[in-house]
Amino acid sequence: MSSALDVNAIRSDFPILEREVYGKRLVYLDNAATSQKPRQVIDALVRYYETYNANIHRAVHALGEEATAAYEEAREKVARFIGAPSSESVVFTRNTTEAINLVAYAWGRANVGEGDEIILTQMEHHSNLIPWQQLAAEKGATIRYIEITPEGTLELGNLSALFSPRTKLLAMPHVSNSLGTINPVEEIVAEASKRGVTTLIDGAQAMPHMPVDVQAVGADFYAFSAHKMLGPTGVGVLYARRELLEEMAPFLGGGEMILKVTFEGATWNDLPWKFEAGTPNIADVIAFGSAIDYLDALGMDNVRRHEVEVTAYALDRLRGLDDVTLYGPDDPEQRGGVVSFNFGDLHPHDVGTILDRHGVAIRAGHHCTQPLMRCLGVTGTARASFYIYNTQDEVDVLIEGLKAARDFFK
Numbered sequence: 052m053s054s055a056l057d058v059n060a061i062r063s064d065f066p067i068l069e070r071e072v073y074g075k076r077l078v079y080l081d082n083a084a085t086s087q088k089p090r091q092v093i094d095a096l097v098r099y100y101e102t103y104n105a106n107i108h109r110a111v112h113a114l115g116e117e118a119t120a121a122y123e124e125a126r127e128k129v130a131r132f133i134g135a136p137s138s139e140s141v142v143f144t145r146n147t148t149e150a151i152n153l154v155a156y157a158w159g160r161a162n163v164g165e166g167d168e169i170i171l172t173q174m175e176h177h178s179n180l181i182p183w184q185q186l187a188a189e190k191g192a193t194i195r196y197i198e199i200t201p202e203g204t205l206e207l208g209n210l211s212a213l214f215s216p217r218t219k220l221l222a223m224p225h226v227s228n229s230l231g232t233i234n235p236v237e238e239i240v241a242e243a244s245k246r247g248v249t250t251l252i253d254g255a256q257a258m259p260h261m262p263v264d265v266q267a268v269g270a271d272f273y274a275f276s277a278h279k280m281l282g283p284t285g286v287g288v289l290y291a292r293r294e295l296l297e298e299m300a301p302f303l304g305g306g307e308m309i310l311k312v313t314f315e316g317a318t319w320n321d322l323p324w325k326f327e328a329g330t331p332n333i334a335d336v337i338a339f340g341s342a343i344d345y346l347d348a349l350g351m352d353n354v355r356r357h358e359v360e361v362t363a364y365a366l367d368r369l370r371g372l373d374d375v376t377l378y379g380p381d382d383p384e385q386r387g388g389v390v391s392f393n394f395g396d397l398h399p400h401d402v403g404t405i406l407d408r409h410g411v412a413i414r415a416g417h418h419c420t421q422p423l424m425r426c427l428g429v430t431g432t433a434r435a436s437f438y439i440y441n442t443q444d445e446v447d448v449l450i451e452g453l454k455a456a457r458d459f460f461k
């Protein structure tokens with residue numbers, strides 16, 4: 052039993068958790084990839100399409116006004132949830148990846164030039180690596196990497212040596228999707244900011260799982276995805292400091308993002324709409340608002356406590372198996388609800404396939420962190436990742452599945 056959350060009540064809100072896979076109860080442990088959705092979120096989608104589906108912002112009819120109000124209300128909810136000073140700092144994108152690309156194009160192309168430097172970490176998801184590699188290649192800039200320690204934390208001893216007068220940006224994950232490591236982002240952002248370096252935090256694995264106040268983190272940009280925090284796919288958020296958004300040129304051009312257009316040119320819409328060209332993902336943004344309500348009602352401190360409990364239990368049980376290699380920090384307080392491991396000489400895909408036959412959904416592979424896998428000296432890992440509806444019983448099913456995998460390949 053969790054001491055922080057009423058998991059039985061939570062589970063009853065998630066219709067998918069009632070299904071079976073290969074005749075076994077579904078044990079969904081792939082939450083770092085995407086979370087499941089509660090009835091409340093699914094209902095919000097259906098309600099929108101059944102009762103007030105309309106395009107937003109320009110409509111002169113009731114449906115359009117209702118849809119606009121609901122869409123903008125979702126933005127207000129997000130702003131409150133993340134501690135943004137105002138909803139003008141909240142830009143809706145398709146996902147974390149698009150949010151980071153928005154910054155790489157709209158800020159990066161204007162502010163990074165030949166000979167400039169960007170600092171990243173060795174634990175980047177490809178989403179926070181490729182856009183900067185593309186920018187660096189285009190501009191003739193250089194990327195430096197904060198290395199990882201054998202424990203899977205960041206090597207911060209020589210952090211100051213990585214900065215130079217040419218450093219323009221520091222971008223890094225709040226929580227690693229492969230190692231689970233929670234990085235001391237406040238401290239690192241402060242080091243960058245005092246040198247006048249712009250900062251971006253990839254919060255895809257943090258915002259869903261712990262209380263995050265973007266102003267306390269202090270970064271200029273903070274990106275995350277709705278689909279990993281009970282919301283629908285197709286919605287991401289870019290939080291940005293208002294002054295930066297004001298300075299930046301638009302990312303995409305078209306409808307919505309303009310104020311006045313002539314044959315000669317155009318002026319841009321107010322924030323945040325300047326960065327939301329075209330018809331946005333109205334239904335999914337509104338349903339994301341319901342996901343935020345759901346998490347708010349649980350309390351993010353409780354979400355975090357629950358995940359620490361389940362993760363601690365999973366780490367203990369995995370350590371009890373012979374021949375398991377665990378990656379990331381030992382202390383569950385220093386990690387999110389992500390447990391990456393290898394099991395004997397079994398290929399992670401084989402582990403994943405056998406577990407699937409037991410109804411257990413995990414992820415196997417490089418988790419979009421190929422360079423990190425190279426640092427770890429592996430081609431991939433098996434990864435179990437937890438959320439609000441997971442239980443210790445489900446961890447037990449995972450362990451039984453692993454024992455079966457070992458017997459199968461003996």
Ligand code: PMP
Pocket residue numbers: 083084146147148149176178179224226227228253255256276419
């Ligand atoms: N960064 C991290 C740390 C992630 O875990 C993910 C999703 N796996 C992403 C970025 C990309 O998120 P999305 O696919 O929603 O753009």
